[in-house]
Amino acid sequence: MALDPATARRVAKLARIGLNDQELETVRVQMGSILDWIGMLDEVDVENVPPMTGTEHVTLRQREDVVTDGGRAEDILSNAPDRAGAFFTVPKVVE
Amino acid sequence: MTWTIEGSTGAWEIVVGLEVHAQVISKAKLFSGASTLFGGEPNSQVSLVDAGFPGMLPVINHECVAQAVRTGLGLKAQINLMSRFDRKNYFYADLPTGYQISQFVHPIVGEGKIEIELADGTTREIGITRLHLEQDAGKLMHDQDPTRSFVDLNRAGVALMEIVSEPDIRSPEEAGAYLRKLRQILRYLGTCDGNMEEGSMRADVNVSVRKTGEAFRTRCEIKNVNSIRFVTQVIPIEAMRQIEIWESGGEVDQETRLFDPGKGETRSLRSKEDAHDYRYFPDPDLLPLVIERSWVDELAAALPELPDEKRARFQTEYGITAYDAGVLVAEQATADFYEAVAKGRDGRSAAAWMTGDFFAALNRMSRGIEESPVSADALGGMLDMIADGTINGKIAKEVLETMFETGESASDVVERKGLRQVTDTGAIETAADEIIAKHADKVAEYKSGKDKLFGFFVGQVMKATAGKANPAMVNEILKARLDG
Known part of the structure; x- marks a missing residue:
C-alpha cells in the first residue's frame, strides 16, 4: 500500500520526528512496504473469531492497593538532559 | 420551561454534554506501586513505570477497578465484565511514555443515569454514556523560570475515572446541578473526594446551539474548567459566540477551546489541532480486564x-x-x-x-x-x-x-x-396583671377591636419574665383576662 507524502508527513509530525524531504521520501517508501507486509493478514478470514489477546494467562493479573515504590527521585531523574532541583525541565511550553 | 438565548434570528437552545475527570481514591497508582498522596516533594512519588523507563510493565491496582465498579453501580450503570485498555498517543512534556493508558473501545462501565433537582423543584434525568479508567498526567509549572517549564511526575499514573454524560443538558443551571449531584454521589461512595480546587475533579464542557427541533449542530469542547461556577459561566459565553457565528452566515468549527474567566471569553487552543488524532490501539502490555459477576454483586451489597x-x-x-x-x-x-x-x-x-x-x-x-x-x-x-x-x-x-x-x-x-421555663401559673398571672394595669390605654384599644395588640401584651409579659415564661400559658392567661 503506497503512502502519500502528506500522510507520511503528518505521521512524522505527530511522532515529533523532524525529517527533510529526502528522508521523508525514504521513510514513506519503507512504511508502505511495512503496511503491505502487515496487510497480508487481511487474507485470513477471521469473521466470527474472537480476538486472541494472549497465549498464557487468560485474564489480567492484578495488584493489591499498597504503596511499594517511590522515594527515589534521583533514580527517576538520572537520565534527565536538564533539571532544576528535583524537577525535570523542558523548553517552556505554555501558550 | 426551556432555557433559550435570544439571537437576532430568534431563540436558540443550547446543548451541553460534560466529561468529568474524577481522581480515584486509592493509596497507590493505577499501574504502579507509587503513592497518590497530594503535595509530596517533586518526583518523590514516581516509579520507573510512571516515568516511562524502557522495559517497565504496568500491573493494574485491584482497588482502582473496584472503585470504578462502585461508581458505575452508584450511577445505576451497566458494568462490563470484560473491558480493555488502549494506548492514547500524544506528545506532551507531562506524559513521559508518549501515551496515556485509557479505555477507548471497551470501557468498564456503560450507560447509566443521574437524576438532578432544579431550583423550581422539578427533577430531570441526565444520561451517562460511559465511565472508563485511565492514567492522569504529570504536572507542569510555567512560572518558575523565564525559558523553561518544570515537570513533576508525582501525579503521573494516578487513576482517573472519566465520566461522560449524554448531551442531555439544556441550561447552565442543569450543568451545575449535574456536577453537584455527581460530586455528591462520588463522595458518598468514597470513590473520589470531589475537590475541584485541588484538581481531583475537572470538567470538559461540550457546547453547541440549535434552533428548537433541529438536529445537533457542530460542538466545541472547552477544556479543564475547574469549578462549578466557571462551568455555569462558560456555557452562555460560548453559546453566544457560536450564535453570532451562525447568525452572521458563518460556520462553527469543531475545536478545543480554553475558558479565560478574567476576560469572560473562550479562545481557540490551536496547539490542539492535531489533538484528536490519538492513534488508539490496544495496549500490548495489558490483557483484557475480566471481572466476575459475583464480585460485582459483593461490591453492590456493600455500597452505602x-x-x-x-x-x-x-x-x-x-x-x-x-x-x-x-x-x-x-x-x-x-x-x-x-x-x-x-x-x-x-x-x-x-x-x-x-x-x-x-x-x-x-x-x-x-x-x-x-x-x-x-x-x-x-x-x-x-x-x-x-x-x-x-x-x-x-x-x-x-x-x-x-x-x-x-x-x-x-x-x-x-x-x-437560671433559664428554666416559668410554668408557675401564679407568677405568670402576677406579671400579666401588672402589664394590664400599666397599659390601660392599650387595653381599651384592644377591646375596641385592635386585635393585633394581643402580641404586644404577650411580648410585655415575656419581657417581664426575662423570656422564661411558657408561651402557651402566657397566651391562655392573657386571653382569659383581656377577652373575658
Whole structure:
C-alpha cells in the first residue's frame, strides 16, 4: 500500500520526528512496504473469531492497593538532559 | 420551561454534554506501586513505570477497578465484565511514555443515569454514556523560570475515572446541578473526594446551539474548567459566540477551546489541532480486564445508602419536607449528624433546628459539621429540654448560642444561667396583671377591636419574665383576662 507524502508527513509530525524531504521520501517508501507486509493478514478470514489477546494467562493479573515504590527521585531523574532541583525541565511550553 | 438565548434570528437552545475527570481514591497508582498522596516533594512519588523507563510493565491496582465498579453501580450503570485498555498517543512534556493508558473501545462501565433537582423543584434525568479508567498526567509549572517549564511526575499514573454524560443538558443551571449531584454521589461512595480546587475533579464542557427541533449542530469542547461556577459561566459565553457565528452566515468549527474567566471569553487552543488524532490501539502490555459477576454483586451489597435513597427515607421516616431532606443529605457527615439527633426524637423539630440556628452558628464560625463544638448528642439534649418543657423555643436559641461559645451541655447552660421555663401559673398571672394595669390605654384599644395588640401584651409579659415564661400559658392567661 503506497503512502502519500502528506500522510507520511503528518505521521512524522505527530511522532515529533523532524525529517527533510529526502528522508521523508525514504521513510514513506519503507512504511508502505511495512503496511503491505502487515496487510497480508487481511487474507485470513477471521469473521466470527474472537480476538486472541494472549497465549498464557487468560485474564489480567492484578495488584493489591499498597504503596511499594517511590522515594527515589534521583533514580527517576538520572537520565534527565536538564533539571532544576528535583524537577525535570523542558523548553517552556505554555501558550 | 426551556432555557433559550435570544439571537437576532430568534431563540436558540443550547446543548451541553460534560466529561468529568474524577481522581480515584486509592493509596497507590493505577499501574504502579507509587503513592497518590497530594503535595509530596517533586518526583518523590514516581516509579520507573510512571516515568516511562524502557522495559517497565504496568500491573493494574485491584482497588482502582473496584472503585470504578462502585461508581458505575452508584450511577445505576451497566458494568462490563470484560473491558480493555488502549494506548492514547500524544506528545506532551507531562506524559513521559508518549501515551496515556485509557479505555477507548471497551470501557468498564456503560450507560447509566443521574437524576438532578432544579431550583423550581422539578427533577430531570441526565444520561451517562460511559465511565472508563485511565492514567492522569504529570504536572507542569510555567512560572518558575523565564525559558523553561518544570515537570513533576508525582501525579503521573494516578487513576482517573472519566465520566461522560449524554448531551442531555439544556441550561447552565442543569450543568451545575449535574456536577453537584455527581460530586455528591462520588463522595458518598468514597470513590473520589470531589475537590475541584485541588484538581481531583475537572470538567470538559461540550457546547453547541440549535434552533428548537433541529438536529445537533457542530460542538466545541472547552477544556479543564475547574469549578462549578466557571462551568455555569462558560456555557452562555460560548453559546453566544457560536450564535453570532451562525447568525452572521458563518460556520462553527469543531475545536478545543480554553475558558479565560478574567476576560469572560473562550479562545481557540490551536496547539490542539492535531489533538484528536490519538492513534488508539490496544495496549500490548495489558490483557483484557475480566471481572466476575459475583464480585460485582459483593461490591453492590456493600455500597452505602446513596443520597436519593437517603432523602426519600428521611422524608418518610422523619416526616420532613423534600427540601429539608435535600439539605440534610447534601453531605454524608450532615446526614449522619441529623440521624443521630433525630433518632428517638421529633424529626421535624430536629430538622428545623439543624437547618436554622445550628447551621447559622456553624457558618458564623466558618466551621464544617465535623468540627462543630456542639455534638449531635448535645443538640439532642437541648431538643429534649424543649420537648419536656424545661425551656421554651426562644430561650433555646440563647442556650444553643451559649453551647456554641462554651461547649457546655444544654442542661449545664440552663442551670448556670437560671433559664428554666416559668410554668408557675401564679407568677405568670402576677406579671400579666401588672402589664394590664400599666397599659390601660392599650387595653381599651384592644377591646375596641385592635386585635393585633394581643402580641404586644404577650411580648410585655415575656419581657417581664426575662423570656422564661411558657408561651402557651402566657397566651391562655392573657386571653382569659383581656377577652373575658
